[in-house]
Every structure is written in structure tokens, then in C-alpha cells.
Amino acid sequence: xxxxxxxxxxxxxxxxxxxxxxxxxxxxxxxxxxxxxxxxxxxxxxxxxxxxxxxxxxxxxxxxxxxxxxxxxxxxxxxxxxxxxxxxxxxxxxxxxxxxxxxxxxxxxxxxxxxxxxxxxxxxxxxxxxxxxxxxxxxxxxxxxxxxxxxxxxxxxxxxxxxxxxxxxxxxxxxxxxxxxxxxxxxxxxxxxxxxxxxxxxxxxxxxxxxxxxxxxxxxxxxxxxxxxxxxxxxxxxxxxxxxxxxxxxxxxxxxxxxxxxxxxxxxxxxxxxxxxxxxxxxxxxxxxxxxxxxxxxxxxxxxxxxxxxxxxxxxxxxxxxxxxxxxxxxxxxxxxxxxxxxxxxxxxx
Numbered sequence: 366x367x368x369x370x371x372x373x374x375x376x377x378x379x380x381x382x383x384x385x386x387x388x389x390x391x392x393x394x395x396x397x398x399x400x401x402x403x404x405x406x407x408x409x410x411x412x413x414x415x416x417x418x419x420x421x422x423x424x425x426x427x428x429x430x431x432x433x434x435x436x437x438x439x440x441x442x443x444x445x446x447x448x449x450x451x452x453x454x455x456x457x458x459x460x461x462x463x464x465x466x467x468x469x470x471x472x473x474x475x476x477x478x479x480x481x482x483x484x485x486x487x488x489x490x491x492x493x494x495x496x497x498x499x500x501x502x503x504x505x506x507x508x509x510x511x512x513x514x515x516x517x518x519x520x521x522x523x524x525x526x527x528x529x530x531x532x533x534x535x536x537x538x539x540x541x542x543x544x545x546x547x548x549x550x551x552x553x554x555x556x557x558x559x560x561x562x563x564x565x566x567x568x569x570x571x572x573x574x575x576x577x578x579x580x581x582x583x584x585x586x587x588x589x590x591x592x593x594x595x596x597x598x599x600x601x602x603x604x605x606x607x608x609x610x611x612x613x614x615x616x617x618x619x620x621x622x623x624x625x626x627x628x629x630x631x632x633x634x635x636x637x638x639x640x641x642x643x644x645x646x647x648x649x650x651x652x653x654x655x656x657x658x659x660x661x662x663x664x665x666x667x668x669x670x671x672x673x674x675x676x677x678x679x680x681x682x683x684x685x686x687x688x689x690x691x692x693x694x695x696x697x698x699x700x701x702x703x704x705x706x707x708x709x710x711x712x713x714x715x
Contacts, residue, residue: 404673406652412672413653413660421663423456429662430458434465438490441469442632446659487565491632508536508557519591528564528574531581532557534602535615553612556619559627563634572638577611584608610640617643624650629658636666645673 404412426447433444444465448458469492482489511533515525536557560577563569584607618637622630624647633650637643649669650657661669 402674403648406648409649409652409672413649413664413669416664416668416672417450417660421450421454423451423454425663426451426454426456427459430462434459434461438492439465439469440491440632441466442491442628442658443662446629446655447662450659450663489566491628508533508554511561512537527581527587528578529561531577531585532561532615534585535581535608535612552616552619552623554619555622556615556617559618559622559630559634560615562627563631566631568631568634570635570638573634576639577614580608580611580614584611614640614643617647620647621650624654625657626655629655632658633661636661642666642670645670648673 430444430447430451433440433447444462448462451458478488478493482493511526511529515530515533517523518525536554560569564574584604586602586604589602617640618630618634621633621643625633630650633646637646646657646669649660649672653660657669664672
């Protein structure tokens with residue numbers, strides 16, 4: 366009986382090791398069998414629907430809305446997104462919501478904040494930009510302004526804002542050199558404009574700011590900048606290979622802005638710390654559109670981005686094989702230990 370048990374365990378161990386080895390070989394030979402697979406837009410929507418059904422309870426929505434109402438200034442992009450979720454569930458909003466809207470819209474309309482916001486986006490808050498319908502334009506105008514400002518600063522001996530100038534160069538002159546990244550001219554320009562607006566409103570994370578500044582420092586020939594006489598000369602400043610990772614990120618942020626709209630994109634941008642965040646958030650935004658904001662508010666960054674990927678079938682088979690192999694090996698070791706202990710006890714008794 367013991368020999369039969371050992372033989373069965375040995376067969377299980379061999380089978381598990383064979384399945385594990387086969388899965389490993391398949392993964393190594395075929396990139397399509399990667400252990401982590403990006404979900405499609407339909408899969409992302411279905412996954413976040415399931416998460417929202419669990420998390421977006423009336424109690425949690427009330428708590429999230431109350432927390433946003435307590436902020437100063439209030440973020441009406443987030444508040445309106447949460448209100449839409451509550452409305453879709455037939456859940457009434459707290460009275461404080463309407464009172465806060467009346468208060469903010471009345472005070473802003475009577476003050477000079479609307480005019481200031483329309484004139485200079487850097488003075489906008491989410492309340493003024495949304496209530497005053499400020500023109501948040503994603504056009505090359507900001508790229509031209511950044512280039513002109515850098516030229517004026519250089520001529521007067523003032524420090525040049527390298528991030529602002531670098532984004533202008535990417536938006537205006539480097540497009541042809543970096544389109545091989547898979548983006549389009551429209552998404553690159555939308556990305557540079559969104560980043561610049563977010564920076565002006567204090568919505569760009571310090572980590573992303575540092576990464577972009579470092580990428581531009583390596584990707585642009587700053588020493589050749591004084592020789593530039595027009596937009597046609599800008600492409601010559603670009604080190605395409607060094608700038609391509611940054612261009613990918615800019616293009617991904619542009620995709621997000623196109624999918625959600627300018628104001629939701631500005632709200633979501635602080636969630637982005639690196640290129641991986643930008644790519645996955647753009648994937649979410651293209652799948653969910655304007656609903657991205659409400660799902661980010663309820664689910665949080667980590668769970669929202671986790672919905673963009675799933676474990677592949679090959680990875681599951683590999684994990685199952687490893688678990689089976691370890692279990693079989695453990696049972697074999699336990700059987701051997703038991704046999705040795707019984708022999709030792711028999712010898713001790715005799």
C-alpha cells in the first residue's frame with residue numbers, strides 16, 4: 366500500500382512538473398501567451414461594473430460626496446460625477462449638495478473669478494472653470510506661447526522654463542520624429558496642452574513632473590536652441606530615441622483627454638506618476654469615457670488600473686502546475702519523514 370501511494374505521488378509530481386515546464390516553454394516562445402494580459406474595452410467596462418455594484422453603496426456615495434463638499438475650493442468635476450452615480454441608482458443627493466452649488470455658483474458669478482479664469486487658466490479652480498464655462502482649448506496656441514516666452518526669457522537673460530519649452534517643441538516641431546510611437550499628431554498635441562494646463566492649475570504630480578523634466582533634458586539638444594529661427598528648425602533639436610518614452614506618455618495623456626474631455630482629464634492627471642499609469646489610465650478612459658471620473662472616485666487608483674489587466678489562461682495553468690508540484694513534493698517528503706520516524710521507533714522499541 367505504501368509503495369502504491371508513493372508511486373501515485375511520484376506520478377502526480379511528474380505530471381505537475383511536466384505541465385509547469387510546458388506552460389513555461391509556451392510563454393517563452395509566444396509573446397501572445399504573456400502571463401498578464403491587457404483587457405479589452407468591453408472587459409474593462411464589465412470588470413468596473415462589477416466593482417461598482419459592490420462598492421457604490423448609498424452609504425459610501427454619501428460619505429464620498431460629504432468629503433468632497435467639505436473641501437475648499439470644491440471640486441465640482443468629482444462632485445458631478447458622484448451625483449450621476451447616485452442618480453443612476455435612484456439615490457437622493459444630500460441637501461448640502463444643492464446648497465453648496467448655489468453658494469459656489471452665486472459667489473463666483475458675482476466676483477471677478479470668472480473673468481480671471483477665462484483670461485488665465487492658471488487662476489482657475491475646478492469650480493470656476495466648470496461654472497464659468499471657461500474656454501479650455503487644446504490647440505497649438507499654447508505651444509506657440511511657450512516658444513515665444515522661452516525666446517523672450519533667453520533674450521533678456523532670464524531662466525528658461527525647460528519643461529514648458531520642451532512640451533512646446535514636442536507639440537510643434539517634434540511630431541514627425543516621434544509619431545512612430547503609435548500616437549497621432551492630435552493626441553500628442555492634446556497631451557502637451559493637457560500637461561501644460563494641469564501644471565498651471567497645480568494638477569501635475571511631482572513624480573510625473575520630475576520624470577518629464579528628466580526625459581526632456583535627455584531628448585532635446587538644448588545647446589542648439591539658439592540656432593533655431595523657425596518652427597522648421599525645431600525637429601532638429603530632438604533626439605528621437607531618447608524622447609520616444611516621453612512621447613509615449615504625452616500621447617497616452619492626449620488619448621485620455623480626447624476620451625474624457627479636458628476638465629475630467631485635468632482631474633484625473635494627478636493619478637499619473639509614470640508611463641505605465643498613463644498608458645493604463647488612457648486605456649480605461651477610452652473604455653469608459655466620462656464615467657472614468659466617477660469610477661476613479663469610488664474605486665480609487667489601484668483598483669481602477671487593476672481592472673485593465675487579467676491573468677492569462679497560460680499563467681493560471683503555470684500557477685496550478687507549480688501548486689500541484691509543491692503539494693506533491695510536500696506529500697512525498699511527509700511520507701518519507703513518516704517512514705523514517707516509524708523505523709526509528711521500531712528500532713528504539715526492539
